[in-house]
Amino acid sequence: MRGHRPIFVKMIGILLFLLSSVVVLYTYFSQSSIEVIDAQITANNESRVSFLREQMESNMERLALTSGVLTQDSSIAKLQISILTGKDYDTLQYQTQVKEKLQLQSLSGNWRNEMSIYLPESGTRITTNPETPYDPELLSNSENGVWQLKKNGNGDPAYYQMLTWEPFLSKEHPEHANAVFEVRFDLNNLRQMLRNYKLDDPGDVYLVAEGTQWIDRTGKNVDPAVTADARAAIGAALQSEVDHPERTVGHLEVDIGGQSAFLSYARIAGLDAYLVDYVPLRVMHQPIIASRNLFYISLAFVVALGIAATYLLYMHVQKPISAIVRGLKKFEIGDYSFRIRKRFNNEFDYMMVRFNDMGEEIQHLIRDVYEERDRARLATLKQLQSQINPHFLYNCLSFVAGCAKIGQTETIRQMAFHLGSYYRYTTRVENQLPLLREEIDLVTHYLTIYCLRLERLDYEIDLDDSLLEEHVLRLILQPIVENAIVHGVEPVAGGGMICISGQRDGEDLVLSVEDSGRGMTEKEIAQYRERLNTPLNESGGCGLWNVNQRLLHRYGEGAGLTMAPSQRLSGLRVTVRWPSGSGGTAEQEMGNQLDKQDIEGGEHHAAIAVSG
Missing domain, CATH: 1.20.5 (Single alpha-helices involved in coiled-coils or other helix-helix interfaces)
Structure with missing residues (x-):
């Protein structure tokens, strides 16, 4: 029978499979959503950073173009001539005109800025912010047409400045320069654009100039929220991009303080700076993670309810069913x-x-x-034992009567002794498991009686002494001997011989009875074997059938009679087999008790007879 799993186990298995499938699918969809969001946010941040960079470059370009516009203005040349010729009135007039034009150009830009004109030959400076003094060293330390980050007194970034010489190549020969145009803008312009860019969005945005100068949107030079680890991580990420100037826009994933962040950057070549926007992944993933955690909490609650329901199902359904199944299994094994x-x-x-x-x-x-x-x-069993053939007794009594007529008193004495011993044993039914020795004594009395009646009969008994102490069913051997005499020896003329032998065969005891009769053919033996196994019919059973049935009833399969031609004599060999050690005090007592139930109130006479 194939093993089977209880329905309860199958139900739990199905529920676990469903829950596992839901968890796996939801986790997969959640991870897919995070990946999609990452891709969208990355693309969106790159686009926004690029747009911010274009706005900054557009404003810077507009400020740079003012130098080109002013170089074409004739008022500057006239101012320089009036200064050299000493015409103070004209100088004052032209200075006012140039200053008004500088202010007009300054106000035309989107950024707050300062514009100045230096006249190196006369040492004159005209500016929109008169508070800043003229610094000759500024001209010599600045590059031509390049935006440079200038620092204040404490070393922090202050403003961007660009100087343009007229003519352009006169920087190498200051004595040939007609004028130097200066444009500068405050870093607050950049911070305002950074603030407008980020507003309340998560993360932060920075302008990293010259690789080390950090400009944030708060008005401070370095945001305190940006720790040394963050600056180191972002700086290292940007340093890898410096080696690839062709990459003007890109994104990176960096680790800041043990947390991953997406970093989008855009290179502003005019300022030699990187516009950096970073967003912590946990901020971007927070809605999905919160939804996922809520799902897991809900699922855990459902699992808890499922466990409670499973427990109730187990206690109120599975255990009763198991108890019934256990009882049925007990019934199955006979308990x-x-x-x-x-x-x-x-x-x-x-x-x-x-x-x-x-x-x-x-x-x-x-x-x-x-x-x-x-x-x-x-x-x-009692019926089998109680089948008495009266002809045996009649014949013996007739033989005694005949001997008395001719005066053979010794023969009569022997016949009376053996006949009395024979019937004394056959009529005692208290002990149903006697020793084999007692059965052999009975057979000896029986054979002696037949030898007296049939003088041509002889017999031989060859048994081990150890076999004589084994227990055997009552009257199990005598019917076989009688069958050998009546159907084997008597029908044949001349002397007859009966041989009884016994030995051990493994755990079984085997007794053989052989006769010198005419024997039986193989076909007759096969038919007789079939009769031994047929049920008792109305005509009664023969002695061998009785013996075989008693052995089967007592010892079960493996015990009984077998028939075969005799190897020693000319007749038949009948073999009796039963298990060794199968008798004894316990079984004998049980047999005695069963017998006494049927023989109380009188003595029961029984013997095994031969019919047919």
Whole structure:
């Protein structure tokens, strides 16, 4: 029978499979959503950073173009001539005109800025911010047409500045320069654009100039929230991009303080700076993670409810079913005394009561059946033992009468002794498992009686002394000997011989009875074997059938009679087999008790007869 799993285990397996599938699918979809969001945010941040960079470059370009516009203005040349010729009135007039034009150009830009014109030959400076003094060293330390980050007194970045010489190549020969145009803008312009860019979005945005100068949107030079680890991580990431100037826009993933962040950057070549926008991944993933965590919490709650429901199902369904199954298995192995004592306080209690009632009824029925079978078996055995052939006694008495007429008193004495010993043993039914020695003595008396009646008969008994102490069923050997004499020796003229031998065969005892009769053919032996195994019919059974049935009833399969041609004599060999050590005090006592149930109140005379 194939092993099977209980329904409860299958249900739990299905629920676990469904829960696992849901968790795996939801995790997969959640991870896919995070990847999609990462891709979208990355692309969006790159686009926004690029747009911000274009706005900054557009404003810077507009400021740079003012130098080109002013170089074409004739008022500057006239101012320089009036200064050299000493015409103070004209100088004042032209200075006012140039200053107004500088202010007009300054106001035309989107950024707050300062514009100045230096006249190196006369040492004159005209500016929109008169508070800044003229610094000759500024001209010599600045590059031509390049935006440079200038620092204030404490070393922090202050503003961007660009100087343009007119003519352009006169930087190398200051004595040939007509004028130097200066444009500068404050870093607050950049910070305002950074603030407008980021607003309340997560993360932060920075302008990293010259690789080390950090400009944030708060008005401070370095955001305190940006720790040394963050600056180191972002700086290292940007340093890898410096080696690839062709990459003007890109994104990186960096680790800041043990947390991953997306870094989008855009290179502003005019300022030699990188516009950096970073967003912590946890901020971007927070909605999905929160939704996922809520799902997991809900799932855990559902699992807890499932466990509670499973426990209730186990206690109120599975355990009662298991108890019934356990009881049925007990019934299967023949233990009908098993009862279910536990109560489950539900509908199964009724089933338990009815199950116990059913077990009790089955136990009673089986007990009754066993008792009836034992009675029937005992009756069968008694009936087999009680088949008496009166002709044997009649013949013996006739033989005694004949001997008395001719005066053979010694023969009469021997016949009376052996006949009395024979019937004394056959009429004692108290001991159903005598020793083999007693059965051999009975057979000896029987053979001696036949030898007196049939003078041509002789016999031989060859047994081990150890076999004589084995127990055997009563009257199990005498019918076989009688069958050998009546159907084997008597029909044949001349002398006859009966040989009885015995030996051990493994755990079995084997006795053989051979005769010198005419024997039987293989076909006749096969037919006789078939008769030995047929049920008892109305005509009664022969002595060998009785012996075989008694052995089968007593010892079961493996015990009984077998028939074959004799190897020593000319007749038939009948072999009796039964297990060694199968008798003794316990079994003998049980047999005696069974016998006494049927023979109380009188003595029961029994013998095994031969028919046919």
